[in-house]
Amino acid sequence: xxxxxxxxxxxxxIPAVLGLLLVDxxxxxxxxxxxxxxxxxxxxPWILFPSxxxxxxxxxxxxxxxxGLWTSxxxxxxxxxxxxxxxxxxxxxxNLRGQAAMGLWSAEGxxxxxxxxxxxFDWIPTVTAAVERTVRTNPQALVGPIAVDARFTALxxxxxxIPMLAGQEWVIEVIARRVNSPAxxxxxLYNPRGRPxxxxxxxxxxxGDVRSRLTAIETGDFLLEVRDSAxxxxxxxxxxxxxxxxxxxxxxxxxxxxCCRPEQPVLEETEPNNSVAEAQVIPMIPSGVRGRFxxxxxxxxxxxxxxxxxxxxVSGRTRSLGSPAELRLRWRNSAGKIVAENGLTEGDEGRLxxxxxxxxxMSLEVLELNGGGGPNHRYELEWRWGSPVVVTSDTQYLVxxxxxxxxxxxxxxxxxxxxxxxxxVEGILAAVxxxxxxxxxxxxxxxxxxxxxxxxxxxxxxxxVRGESGQTAFTNHVETSPGWRKLWSHGLSPPGGLxxxxxxxxx
Numbered sequence: 001x002x003x004x005x006x007x008x009x010x011x012x013x014i015p016a017v018l019g020l021l022l023v024d025x026x027x028x029x030x031x032x033x034x035x036x037x038x039x040x041x042x043x044x045p046w047i048l049f050p051s052x053x054x055x056x057x058x059x060x061x062x063x064x065x066x067x068g069l070w071t072s073x074x075x076x077x078x079x080x081x082x083x084x085x086x087x088x089x090x091x092x093x094x095n096l097r098g099q100a101a102m103g104l105w106s107a108e109g110x111x112x113x114x115x116x117x118x119x120x121f122d123w124i125p126t127v128t129a130a131v132e133r134t135v136r137t138n139p140q141a142l143v144g145p146i147a148v149d150a151r152f153t154a155l156x157x158x159x160x161x162i163p164m165l166a167g168q169e170w171v172i173e174v175i176a177r178r179v180n181s182p183a184x185x186x187x188x189l190y191n192p193r194g195r196p197x198x199x200x201x202x203x204x205x206x207x208g209d210v211r212s213r214l215t216a217i218e219t220g221d222f223l224l225e226v227r228d229s230a231x232x233x234x235x236x237x238x239x240x241x242x243x244x245x246x247x248x249x250x251x252x253x254x255x256x257x258x259c260c261r262p263e264q265p266v267l268e269e270t271e272p273n274n275s276v277a278e279a280q281v282i283p284m285i286p287s288g289v290r291g292r293f294x295x296x297x298x299x300x301x302x303x304x305x306x307x308x309x310x311x312x313x314v315s316g317r318t319r320s321l322g323s324p325a326e327l328r329l330r331w332r333n334s335a336g337k338i339v340a341e342n343g344l345t346e347g348d349e350g351r352l353x354x355x356x357x358x359x360x361x362m363s364l365e366v367l368e369l370n371g372g373g374g375p376n377h378r379y380e381l382e383w384r385w386g387s388p389v390v391v392t393s394d395t396q397y398l399v400x401x402x403x404x405x406x407x408x409x410x411x412x413x414x415x416x417x418x419x420x421x422x423x424x425v426e427g428i429l430a431a432v433x434x435x436x437x438x439x440x441x442x443x444x445x446x447x448x449x450x451x452x453x454x455x456x457x458x459x460x461x462x463x464x465v466r467g468e469s470g471q472t473a474f475t476n477h478v479e480t481s482p483g484w485r486k487l488w489s490h491g492l493s494p495p496g497g498l499x500x501x502x503x504x505x506x507x
Contacts, residue, residue, distance in 0.1 A: 037111045038062045045149055046179050047120040047240055050096040055080065055089055058107050063088045065109050072104040072116075073255035096255075098123035100248050102178075102495075103255035112505040113458050115397065115487060118180050120250045122147060124242070133158045139223060144170060144243035152183055154233030160224040162243055164216035171247055173203075173211035174226060176239040177491035178251060178322070183237040184229040185210050192220025201229060204324030205376065207491035211247065251322040252378075254495040259427065259460040262497050264288055264382070269300060276336055276363045279303035285312065286384040291366065293325060293373035300366045304383070309358035311474040313386030316350030316366075318379050320493035325377040326350070326369035334361045344369070349493070350379075353386040355472060382496065387476040388417045389439065391465050396483030396498075399505045403451035405433070406504070407444060408463075410478060414439035419467050426477075427461035428453065428504065449506060459504045478502075 040060040048054055058066060064083040071077070074095040081089040094103075101121040107114050129150035130140040139159035142148060150158060164170065174185035187210050188199040200210040216222070226241055242248055265284070269291035273280040279301040282289065285308070291300050304312070316327040327350030330341040339362070342352040356362055368377060390413040400406035412421075418439060423432045429450050437443045453459065463478040477500040484494035 036062045036065060038065045038107065038109045038114070040066075040107045040114050042235070043105060043107070043117055043119070045126075046118075046181075046238060047122050047126070047147075047149065047175070048092070048094050049126065050094050050098045050121055050123060053091055053093045056092045058088045058090070059086060061086060063107070066107050067110060068108045070106045070108055070113055071119075072257045073101075094121065096121060099253065100250040101253045101255060102250050104257070112399070112456060112507050116503075118488065118492065120175065120179050120240075122240075122242070122248060122250070124244055129158075133160065135159065136223075136225075142224075142241070142243050145245060147240055147242045147244075149238065149240050151235065152228045152233040152237040152239065154228075155231050156233065157225045157227040160226065160241060162222045162224055164219065164222050166216055166219045169213070169215045169245065171211065171213050171242075171244055172224065173206075173242050173248060174209055174239050175242060175248060175250075176237075177208040178206065179238070179240075180488045180490045180492045181236065181238045182490045183232065183239050184208050185239055186227055186229045187212065188225040189214070190223040190225070192218060192222065194223070197222070205319060205322050207319065207322075207493065247376075249322060251320060251493075251495075254497065256495065256497045257460060260497045260501050262288070264384075266290060266380075273300050273302070274298070276301055276303075276332055276334075276365075279363045281305060282383055286382065288380060288382045290378070290380050292375070292379070293368045293377040296368075296373040297371055298368070298373045301363050302366070302381070303361070303363045304356070306361060307358045308356055310472060311353065311355050311386040311388065311469070313351065313353040313384055313476070314364060315382045315384070315496065316379055317382075317496050318349050320349060320495055321378055321380065323376060323378040325372065325379050327379060328367040328369045330365040330367070332363045332365055338365075353388065355388075355469070380496075385475060387465065387467070387474040388469055389414045389421060389465065389467060389474075389476075390479065391421070391476075392479045392482050393502070394482040394486055396480040396487070396501065397503050397505075398447065399507065400447070400449045402449055402453055402455060402506055405446040405448050407446055408432070408502075410437075410443045410445065412437075412439055412441060412443060417467070417469060419469070422466040424464045424466070425461055426464055428459045430461065430504075432463065447504070449504070453506050455506045457506070459506065460501050461504060462500050462502070 042059045044057050069077050069090045076093040078091050080091050103119050104116045105119050106116050124145045126147045132138045133140040134156045136159050139161040141161045176183040176185050186201045189197045191197050200212045203211045264286040266288040270280050272278050282304050318325040329352040331339050340354050392411045398406045420436050422436050431448045432445045466475045481499040484498050
């Protein structure tokens with residue numbers, strides 16, 4: 001009887017126990033749902049109008065768990081509408097003056113900030129793409145100056161009708177790779193009588209995008225055909241057609257996070273500087289200069305302030321500015337003899353490192369590798385203290401909890417240098433282990449995240465590399481440009497200001 005009575009009581013309690021377990025399981029599932037990290041597939045639109053409100057749509061999975069939107073540029077941001085599992089909307093007002101530029105933005109969730117995406121800025125009116133634009137006999141009208149944002153449809157061309165007056169000069173370009181789209185645009189323009197006037201598949205300096213400048217020789221409606229070179233298409237194959245009187249030079253100015261904005265002075269090239277005797281003086285290190293090959297065969301010369309000694313690196317920028325120029329850099333001594341010149345490697349826009357002596361005056365000669373020149377052949381140079389060793393990382397984004405360690409893999413190009421390298425973290429109160437490495441091709445080190453570091457906030461930092469060559473000490477930083485190129489893999493060259501910076505999410 002006792003056993004039966006116990007079993008009877010247990011039988012009566014089973015439904016209640018199961019009910020409590022069910023409630024607990026449901027609570028756990030709700031808790032897990034709240035912690036599900038959002039996955040963002042797109043932020044749209046990808047080009048904004050300065051100082052103008054725009055509704056930004058974030059698409060993906062579990063985006064209802066997003067908590068905000070981050071921008072590297074000044075902006076007013078507010079959430080609008082009702083979030084769903086695959087879409088959330090924000091109102092964004094970029095507090096910028098009307099100019100072409102690029103910036104970064106990212107969605108933020110309970111687990112931290114997601115990867116940075118690029119966004120462009122333009123000041124000309126923008127219209128919505130027409131659904132019927134894939135029909136040649138029903139092209140969408142574009143009365144310039146104007147732009148239209150669209151997506152390619154696989155195996156199809158998009159068609160636009162552009163009214164022109166004889167004598168008018170227009171710039172027709174397609175922006176895709178410059179905003180990290182996989183689309184590879186191709187354009188063909190027909191005159192009012194239906195005959196092809198021009199076609200462009202690739203414009204040097206634009207990373208796969210196209211640009212055509214033309215003067216109309218007759219009045220009428222010109223027909224523009226735009227398609228992907230490989231006939232690709234889909235949601236990610238976005239592009240912008242721009243019909244204006246000037247080029248879109250968005251890559252020339254970037255809004256970067258505050259930590260990554262260059263602090264060194266940037267000078268403008270001063271002519272004449274075509275010979276060693278006329279070399280423009282660079283007053284300090286670090287510093288920079290903006291120049292241009294004004295005509296084919298042009299050369300520019302620069303000289304550091306007398307007495308400069310130590311390892312010095314000169315880095316160039318051309319493709320990341322949207323320039324077609326390729327840089328040839330040469331150090332010349334006081335007698336005019338070439339003592340060093342750069343070679344070009346993948347991802348390199350021109351770089352030259354040399355150990356300078358205070359009693360050995362050197363001038364830097366800058367040439368366009370192919371002898372080109374003209375208004376679009378711009379370049380930038382940066383002088384900084386250099387190193388005979390190059391250490392790189394193809395990962396610029398790290399995640400770790402407070403008080404734990406995060407693994408960092410480094411690649412080392414040491415040349416003839418066989419000494420030891422000391423590593424140190426700059427920007428956050430963290431340390432690396434080991435603090436000293438050799439010159440093997442690869443090294444794994446751990447970043448020790450302090451327990452006191454703030455969670456839920458991205459932290460930007462650099463890793464310095466110190467050594468000694470002979471009697472000369474040197475210091476540089478781990479280069480992260482390979483990681484940024486890996487993140488933006490569709491032809492976009494990352495701005496120089498991001499190189500060297502890691503982002504750590506503590507969660």
